[in-house]
Amino acid sequence: MDLQLSTNLLLITSFVFAFMLNAFFKWFSSKKQSSTAATKLPQSPSALPLIGHLHLIGKVLPVSFQSLARKHGPLMEIRLGASKCVVVSSSSVAREIFKDQELNFSSRPEFGSAEYFKYRGSRFVLAQYGDYWRFMKKLCMTKLLAVPQLEKFADIREEEKLKLVESVAKCCGEGVHCDLSSLFVSYTNNIICRMAMSTRCSGTDNEAEEIRKLVKTCLELAGKVSVGDVLGPLKVLDFSGNGKKLVAVMEKYDLLVEKIMKEREAMGMKKEDTSAAAMQWAMGELINNPQAFNKLREEINTIVGSKRLVKESDVPNLPYLRAVLRETLRLHPSAPLIIRECAADCQVNGCLIKSKTRVLVNVYAIMRDPELWNEAEQFIPERFLESSQEKIGEHQMEFKGQNFRYLPFGSGRRGCPGASLAMNVMHAGVGSLVQRFDWKCVDGEKVDLSQGSGFAAEMARPLVCNPVDCFNTF
Template sequence: MADIQGYIMLLIIWLVSLILVRTIFSKTRAKSRLPPSPMALPIIGHLHLLAPIPHQALHKLSTKHGALMHIRLGSVPCVVASSPEMAKEFLKTHESSFSNRPITAAVDYLTYGSADFSFAPYGPYWKFMKKICMSELLNGRMLDQFLPVRAEELRRFLKLMERKASRSEKVDVGGELVRLTNNIVSRMTMNRTCSDNEDEAEEVRKLVEATAELTGQFNLSDFIWFCKNLDLQGMKKKLKHVRDTFDSMMDKIIKEHEDARKRKDDNRVKDLLDILLDTSEDENSEMRLTSENIKAFILDIFAAGTDTSAVTIEWALSELINHPDLMEKAREEMDIVVGKKRLVKESDISNLPYLQAVVKETLRLHPTGPMIVRESSQDCTVGGYEIPAKTRLFVNVWGIGRDPNHWDNPLEFRPERFIEGGGKSQIDVRGQHFHLLPFGSGRRSCPGTTMALQVVQTSLAAVIQCFDWKVDGRDGKVDMKEGPGLTLPRAHPLMCVPILRLNPFPSSSYI
């Protein structure tokens, strides 16, 4: 509804602009050396061309205007890169000019004035937090330490599916996967299991959902200069409610952690919040973290680690249900490597190349970050075109994954392309190959890639190993339409009846 209101506002502004502005093209535009551009409208520029789903609309425009094009979203100048070559130009060759992320009104408010890590400007604070992330928060030692947590929550999810299967009960698979990933992130971050407190669990899930919705919602004040100080869509009240609720929850959790730290309980396992509190109390630290820094970072972890992993698993399962021959291949590999008497482990994944290929192919066609967004910090020249400072960059990861110049039969779901002899077996997802950028590339790539892959690959392996999935409908096919949003949600939830495949169901020998 909020998006519809936004587009209605755009229509009104456009109609007014037709009266106020008598020409579409600026004379100065012809003299500039900007990339090719579609025809723009007064005031709103190209905003009307982005509906209903921006990455799809931009991909369609790129087929006409080229792999590098210039657009104007209201008063915000932008460039769009839609090929691996152009992505490499911006994210590697000119990385120093595009190391900042643009700040929207919603992001700035929810992150306490960009006190977080994800949207902090490139500089000393961001470098310090990146170092903490890689050396303390998301390194191999910490991930190994929380292996039992991930295993326990996955086992809890599988037992729930087993109960649903015994009653032939339909399940909102995506919703339950969000619960799974939310519980994992909650326990790793704050040593709390939301499963034991359904009220708190529901509160956290709603906060994550509201944060994704508000930060992904079109906001006139971000793009139309004379709307900057106006709240025509009533977002301020929604943002205040979300931040106040998050504030209250985090103040309570931080106090509990501080009390526990005073008791010096040696048996207590340190979580990510403990490490952040250690850093904030360290007088010798090169930077002292404030409570706002800590809260904003925790919000980053929840926003980046909950919905994204769940959506990837949901898309992968949807593709396999629609391709039963590929599902069978994945199961045959699982039966050979793991067998049917125990549950798959994280340590099995390295011996399951076809499963890894399924995840890669899912990330190619359904990247949870369909566009990488940056902002230029200085004037630069890319591909022979002049890109001014403060120009917003969109790298269309979704479109690049469908580029027929680099992918055979790009719209076909075919994991075999990533298997030895398939032509793309050496391509990795960690940002070194610009044909496949689900986690970004360079200094601002996702620091949680390893953790995300562990959760996604092991969870997908388990749902393939343990269950068949029955879908309603005459042909038993899953609708693969995308919905609007930051993390590439499905237009319709994946509703399935799980059917127990392993009987008897393996016991708790998972870890």
């Protein structure tokens, strides 16, 4: 037994040493080649052997990449252990990726968790660009997200908005804190469930809460397993055990969704947690900016009055409400890093980008670029009003990503297909909560707007506040 253990330890040690030696020679060789190559390559910060640039990266990737880009330019190569990518941090380079060479950058790469993903090969969001992806997008748009379909579900969204307000009013009546983070997730998930399956997720068996926990766990584990890319070949050993945990959680999720699908004879479901995160940021910014909060409430009271809540049909007449959501998405995009993969060797910003290179477009940095935005770090909804001197342009307001300094939903054929639905849900939800309730922070005078490290760029801490009912709608 001792001999077998010693042999195993020797094999593992040899394997690790060989891997480290190989990685070192690759690093040394690449440095030598890049210094003598005739073709210009993207700039790169000074890297360390084996770990690359890991020592320069904090827990919030978009912020770390933004800081590095200020020193090393709008197109830079970053190496995290054995994983390498190119980071884009300017609107001009983003235009090259999303418009000038869109077809070459229409696919998305796989990451370290891909081998543990149960639905590998049948997914939509991370599918390679081709016939399958085009078919899935057409199906998604025609059956769920087309304008006529969205109009059919307007009553559903209105009912769920009322339930959201009722939940907050209940907190007021009971004198307890209100966890807006949780309420927003339930609000958006129930809308999607009813659109896709004609039923709310929150039934008597508490399926909504179970689904929410499983999805959250999947995202957390997928992020941890993706770090396996840093280890290169060693990731197959799954030292942390997160790979096995991810498989187990996805099995549970699959069984639950399969049960719901069979009960409702539906084809599937789509989660909108990213919209929930955006609404949290909007409410947090408004609570921290009383002047903007009061200006929005005054607009709503003038146009809508106080005898009913804001409806989606009111939104075209509420320019400041629209501006608030646009400014929120500028500062807190739900997808701060847009991921692409280069299909063939090409030139971007005068640099060679090789095929299969992972490209991360840091829209977080682009939409906070002081050369593109006045007072870029400040929450100023007025910049999105027609009277603004910031001359944003009409395409800026359409969320289609054709003005490349404003990309909250991506751009081109791989842009977010659910942008219109997300905006409908957010406008009605945020508008109603501002219209009806005053809000006070539980701890301190302001909401903690620290950014978390999740895929959807959520707040680091849940948004928990004390609501004060201003009028009785019911």
